[in-house]
Amino acid sequence: MAVTAPLNETQVIANLGQSADPSAQYYAAWWLGKMRSRHPEAVPLLLKSLKALEQTPVEPDRRGVALNAIRALGRLGNPAARNPLCELLNSTDYTVREEAARSLGRLRDPAAVPGIRRLIESGTTVAGDEQAGSPLLKEPCEALIEALGDIGLCSAETLAAIRPFANHPRPLIRAAAYRALLQLTGDSSWGVQLIELLKHPEALVRRGALLDLGATGWTGAGSAICAAAVEPSLKLVALRSLAEHSEDPQVLRAMDALI
């Protein structure tokens, strides 16, 4: 069995509620998301920890707690988190925008679409351009595009905002665009593009494309996932996603062969 500290939920809630020990808060925020806590205090306390992001300057320890809280709120699926997370898309902090987009994608919140789309509408030459002296793009494009696909609300504006990123120079940004366009349109030619990326020489790109294929739930990807030069653990994660979307017993058979 995994070696996890035998913390109980009451203790974790108390740890998040105090403020003397930020590392205990940090762990507590992570734990509540990981364990899908249903404790009535969990969401209010996580939302409260986001307030640290409104201060100037933001305290680094409390920023860390808030980032974990954003992630946990995405996992807990409570609608009370929607508006506060949408607000965070306006943050000046790149990572806060990125994590907020990921969590809004998990929450499948259609009301978040305009706010997310606005951040990529400037296209590959602005939002998708590199920041000077940093490997980051100007906007967290991968997370933003993936969130639009996961939310699944298809409109001409959303497709027009995503499509230019299918030609972005970075393969993982292209993968995010193919994934979202497949999710939104159901057009399998985007899936074929993702399958092409499974042959990319860099393992990181192959892994990313594999997980993206799984996230789309497109069963046409099953045999390509099984055959890819990627470790079985990741193939299982991708196939899990396919199985849960499609409920196709063929996918379970493929998973049985990989365990």
Place this chain on the structure above:
Amino acid sequence: MATAELTAAFARLDRATSTAELVQATQAIASLQDPEAAETLIKVLGFNNPAVASVATEGLIRLGCAVVPKLLVNLDARNYGARAWVVKVLATLRDPRGLELLEHALQADIAPSVRRAATRGLAELDLNNSRDADALRRCCDGLLLAGRDDEWVVRYAAAFGLERRLQHSNVSASMTDQALALLRQLSSSSEDVKVVRLRAQLALQRLNAE
């Protein structure tokens, strides 16, 4: 003494620098099906390169149960990736000598991929002799433990394994009850992960025990 062909293949492996060269050299070693290659193939599992490790794994599996003692001795305790492949070889060979290592891997390994492969091994070790009743009980105990693991993929493997054991092994009545109770739990809403529920439901369906 290694044959000239094997010595040449080892030299090619030593010179390899890219993944493609490592894969080709490992394939060349594996294709000789020479028991002398076992230690080298085991070493290759530790290169942290899945493409190469999967070729070495296939090679070790082709060498058959003769490699089991070497695998038990050469297991690198510090390398997660390598341990997962070794456990996978042992699980595929289904050699009962692997039982203790598989049990230990399931109970103590922090890497879910290792616990997953160990669970598969416990599902499939060849234990068809009646004198293996004790080993069969230990395998089933392991599968019941795996069904309570924190990681979904290990619980998934447990659902697969319990189905296997109930279908193909002579499992005692009380163990059968425990196994079915666990499968019912894994198929119910108390299980968070949908794919685990789907797999447990499939197992119950195949066992006619819904």
